[in-house]
Amino acid sequence: MIERSNPSPDVVPPVKRLWYCTTLFNAIVIGAVGFIAPGLWNAMNQLGAGGAEKPYLVNAANALVFGILGFTCIFGAPLANRIGLSWTLFLGAVGYPIYSAGLYLNNRYGVEWLVLVGAVTCGFSAGLFWASEGAVALGYPEPGKRGRYLNIWLWFRTGGPLVGGAIVLALNNDADAKKKGKVSYTTYLVFTALQALAAPIALLLSPPEKVQRADGTKVIIKAEASLQAELRALWEVSTRREILLLLPVFWAAYFNQYVGNFQTYYFGIRARALIGFTSNFGTLLSSQLMSSLLDYHGVLVKRRIVWGFWYAVALHIVAWVYGWIVQEKYTANPPAYDWGDAGFVEGYFVILLWDFARQGLQNWLYYLVSTKTDNISELTRFSGILRGQESFGQAVSYGLNTRAWYGGRVPLAVNTILLGK
Template identity: 75%
Template sequence: MADTTTSTPKEPEVHASSVAASADYHPQKRTWFRTTLFNAFVIGAVGFLAPGLWNAMSSLGAGGAESPYLVNAANALVFGLMGFLCLFGGPISNRIGLSWTLCLGAVGYPVYAAGLYCNNRYGNEWLVLVGAVTCGVSAGLFWASEGTVALGYPEPSKRGKYMNIWLWFRTGGPLIGGAIVLGLNHSGSAKSKGKIDPKTYLVFVALQCVAAPVALLLSPPEKVQRSDGSKVIVKAEKSFRAEFKALWTVCKRKDILLLLPVFWAAYFNQYSGNFTVYYFSVRVRALIGFAGNFATLASSQLISTLLDYKGLPVKRRIELGFYYVIVLHVLAWTYGWVIQEKYTANPPAWDWTDARGFVEGFFVIVLWSFSQQALQNWMYYFMATKTDNISELSRFAGILRGQESFAQAVSFGLNTRNWYGGRVPLAVNTILLGLAIVPTWLAMRDHIPVETDKLAAAADAQNSDEEAAIASQLITSEEREKLAQGKTGPGLVGQQ
């Protein structure tokens, strides 16, 4: 981003009595390609073409390979590199701009797909590892920039809705990719365990090559036009050194440190790929890769509806979302353990002609996907309410995705071994999820949302004496900055 973005004018003080007046504000006529909806489509399209199709291959179980171990090793490399690039993606995107960061974040994906094709058809292994390196570097930049756009561009009151649009596009990749895979791998010859038809990968390579030019359609944050007339706040640092210093400051914050366990636990479950390889035929793996995405979409829709519900204060939505996610994970992992123990005792090889056995195994993947997506949506929403500055939000998104990536790297590494019955990866996942509950609750308990919908805040103030007392205080731009840095605690808002 250009240095001119650092000179954002000082915001006027906001008083509760002026909140209602915002309803009478009439924003200027907007240009369609600068709107938040258009930019949501851009970020969604790139997510559809790049990581979406990557997920389509991953959902086949080990990228469609006959054995999961080489691909799991490659994916461990992908996510290890991705973790570092995610972490530093915020400073990079703040200096070179989000559109160029997003573009660079898409160029490595087709190389990875090409590596899987060569391995599947010719037994070539080195290109899989080269593709893993290029994909890991690109993916780190992609996720840091994508998360920033998905959370920072929309109006605060519509954040859940736009996260859902973003997810619909990104899940569209596995859906379309899964349909392609299912169409090419549905015959009777795919009733046994094995590998995917190699022609499948050529379609993915062609589609993923389109992602990089589409990324350049993204508007700079300072030019985005929201429907409520508010501006995307940009306060980029003046140099890379200053950016990295700001990143280090965020990394040391108590609330961020408390959230590290849940960042790791959220996406540690990469055993699901091994599970499908161990217990399902090729065409059932293709079917799971397609149909399993509907669980992800349904989960996102439900949690996003809750997080955008204007009848509750933002803090209350976050709390209810947290408890909802816990219940989902208890159900999913209890069921997963029951089925895994059954399969450990008597390993099956299900085809969809085995109706009862196929359904019980399929629901393990469905419940894992459903609970995992609810947790990710909740975490993104929670992080987005910590700041109204998109430059700082890019650092938050980079830390979140970076830690998730490190967790996935370790998880893929763990799953390069053929553990008896999958008990070791399942146990590690369960322990991580349990250890994350208390620190996450502590971070949530002390959290004060920086951004809230103005009209919803006014309604809350009328219905609650406590909310009215908070809303009646003056909140200056300097105090907002303190809130964003975690320096202001409950009861100190508005004090000089």
């Protein structure tokens, strides 16, 4: 008599796959929301200080955004595990158009209060967005394809600044935009309208139990029985040794907000628009290179992670050394470059290197976190902690950049110290 072995509890018999339940469809959903909401937000900030003439109000607002975002990211994980990832993603998208509307009123009429109100709503929304989006990107795909799907997600999210940069460049490329100043207010109207579409798209996300992977495995869900238990689990994850050791890396990954001041100090409006558009191609290339390395099956996962880390460190060393050289030159003789001026490429390359290095480290961090657990509920906590700590770093960084530090030496020094850690 032939005995039949019991199937693995994580594998289900073959069933007809529904396209809206596949990992690819769900990667497109979170990618689309990331494209429209934070992607266009990044496009505005790639102009330098959200396209403002002076960076200080917008930097103060962004410090508020990331201060709130840090707490919401961390405590958003228990909420996401209670109300579901789809509704968390929905709530995570609603605050972005309010922020853009505030920038519009400030740009056109000088109104400041809505910038700060928008910063508060965007901070709460963005925290929920990152807590849910990271969990979906890391937990929905089968383990052998995480690097690939992570890259799809990041391509979409980087595509937002790319398209947003094209919009900004199209609206700010006349002769008057050669000089330093602020971008056209029409730019913010377009961004606000587009960002309003993100929330309804978020509702298309499939719940984890309905996701259909190509290999037939199920998404592992081990949610806690109560909110109190969720908070206890969050505390246990937050105090794990490897998480505590990674905190300096989390902070260093996003501390470089000085790039916005660098653009407003040394480039005209249309030069900033061109930089915001074209620098995304370098970011996409960086994402592709790191994801290809991390998904290379010819090498053990642990070795891939080690190689990826040192590759990211090498990129940062090159970027910051070059940045210091150019900054010292600009401190002595501050320029105001248009894209046709001699010397424009030198300054542009500083920004390109900073963004290239940052994106490589971001990919590496998310991949590293994805290897810690296969449980989608725990991944929500991991991604919330990752984004929360990064956000605290950004809040301090934006706060630091609300002052006109002489030659940018103070923020550059802080970034260099974090790199050394």
